[in-house]
Amino acid sequence: MPPRTCALCNDARAILKRPKTGQQICKECFFYVFETEVHNTITEARLFKPGDRVAIGASGGKDSTVLAHVMKTLNERYKYGLELFLLSIDEGITGYRDDSLETVKRNQQQYDMPLKILSYDELYGWTMDAIVAQIGKKNNCTFCGVFRRQALDRGAAILNVDHIVTGHNADDIAETVLMNIMRGDIARLGRCTSICTQGEDTIKRSKPFKYAYEKEIVMYAYFKKLDYFSTECIYSPDAYRGHARAFLKDLEAARPSAIIDIIHSGEAFEINDDVKATQKLQQTCRRCGYMSSNELCKACTLLEGLERGMPTAAVTDRARRKLDADGPVPENLRTIPLFQLPSNLRQNAATAVEATS
């Protein structure tokens, strides 16, 4: 059988079948449509404006490595006028993060971007190794997720950037939509398909790979011969997410468009107005100044539980009551340093307060 020609340029020999469309295309066309789709996502959502300082959340894995490469390419090709940084969080997982951080350091050289590494140890006084030693492998993803989210914002504040981009891909988002429906997490369901979260006076966080299939990201890295770290986290036995991921893979095998169809579904509905009215308002943590939906933010609650030897205090209501019954917070309790927005956002926030008062 003669080799097929590319379905896009009708010229070169097709060397891959796009998982997203099923089309057989050549390498150059694949690079170009992949990058153009990310560009469309960025411009359609008007994510950036010229002069923005943008941090790329870099873990050394495939998603963030490809993201750094594509952001650099698009910034130059379409003259976005962005100042790009790499921001890495060191969770303190021996044999996993220490290796992947080496990849990030190589990326720093390859892409010529400033790099900031912030560790859980310096921020919270705990590494994930130490946390797992205390709580075991169950629920440790809760600690890691909450701590990483806050660490990224704190790293961004140190770099004085106003925008963080992360490598969440279409598979991650589709999986989150399914999980939020099945777990009844209506607040997260309402916002998980948004490309950009946070308002005018907080650090924006967005997902330019929102519509990029994980398989295509791997393909892109493979054909571009990008340098990335491909081991799964050694502490990631999140059973529920594992079920959802396996289900999603089955759906994708049955019909590859299922991933994008789930995202479309997530974008096509919203929370009822009646339910919206009952949701908690955002406030500021009284201990560390980070945004929170309760008096204490989740990270402070988790940290207090760890420090006082009751690590499940922020996971179950019963443990929280036990912690409260155990007496007031000791004065010498280690806490997270006070959070301050980057200077430009502080100005915005102050202006917003003046305007509303």
Add this chain to the structure above:
Amino acid sequence: MQRRKKYDKTKICVRCKDAQGNIVIRHTVYCKNCFTPLLIHKFRRVLEPTVNPKPDGPRRTALKPAGNLVIGFSGGLGSSVLLDLVHRCYVALDKSTMPTEGGRDHPRHERVWKKVTVCYVEVCDAFPGMDDRTDEIARFVSRYDELDFVPLRIQHAFDRTWWERIGRSTSFSDIGVDLADESLLIEPLSQTHPDPLTALRTYLSSLPTPTAIHSSIQALTRVLLLHTALQTGSSHLVLGTSLTSLAVSLISGVAQGAGFNVREESMEEWTPDPETRPAPDTVPDDGTEGARKSKEARRTVRIVRPLRDIGMKECATWAWWSHIPVVGKEKWVWPGAKPGIGTLTKDFILGLEQDYPSTVSTVVRTCGKLAPKGEVAGKCILCGRPAQRGVQEWKARISIRSQPPPPPSDSDSTDAPATPAPVVPESKANTRPSLTPYLCYPCHTTLTSRSARPVPSPWPDTAHSSVAPLPVWTEARLGTHANVGVSVADEEEIAVAKKMDQEEMKGIVNEFLCIIRS
């Protein structure tokens, strides 16, 4: 190892607090005597608020629907239980199912629907080697008195004589769709008035995935039931979707891109298209406002799922204790077929329910808190559900399927703003009529989304035609759109119909130009 207890505290019924329990429903124990009123209460609680045309009106004293009732019957567990409950509560007026308050002559104890019809759609002709169960179903329905039985076959969806029989006009030409091409071009059929069975099998064989075959049959069945409801002067169509099957269909719908129609999965109101409505009925119209309103209301069919608060286990228990001989349904399979999204979802949800027992109710409660986002662009020409505006632009933007223009070169002006690449290259803008603008997102995906590997057809011996026939209601609506008073048989008239497409294309380009200007 000690077995885990299925109940929380005691084995005594939580309702009467006296008898030994007979069933555990999500850790709560009920005895047989208390289970019956509990189930009937859950059934009535969902159905009765939807009976009166104005749902919020007073219904303490009277349930006055605008028309008759159709029960969509599949032969499965849910619809068998539903039929039993409807008959006991609203036809036989079984005293044990009546609420205790209100006295013997309370108007609530009167018959609610004047006529109750059971409609069964036989799908055996869609799959090889499947048994025809129509006679068995007819015997089952005959156990209950005062019910009309309407047996249909799935190929009626392609049958002009059926369409005529239910009072619709058949003055439209034979048109089909080219399912081999993603553009879904509308073409005249090579054969006039094809045999319905051949048309059905050609249509199914042209679909790209097992998921598409399953969801198409579900959609065809649903629309056949709705037209039957209209024909029988019914204001309500009830389906036997249990809590468990509702959770499965919600997740399966989300996985097929039907997020905009999450609400319709639980409850929906359907009105026939103005173009395909039956001729004015023979009911005398005295010209008063009341008569006009009543006629209008009769043209709307409300689809209700009264078992949506009752799980599969409770349905099975009811069927067992009430000695209901459930006929059952066969699996929709054929040689070489892989499971579709619906089957995978069902297996997944039932499996997850074992480890996380609240999954099913959580899914249904969560989806109950959702509302569609965005504008409605009309009704889908295939399934009749609301279609969201702008889905084709969305699809084109997120996955480029034709060669985009080259990237800007370095010599381009540095002031050029970053703009999205055009989603539809102008040179390839399609000027031939297409089914695409008339479809909702899930139906468009059903017709166009392909598997990574070739899928065996249920009818490999069916003469393969590049143009697949369309359901009669789709043909009828397309014919009306296209002809504007004349026939759509020749190329010229088809070109008239596509003008709308060009306008839409222009709209997309305009929108894009606005982005550039801004």
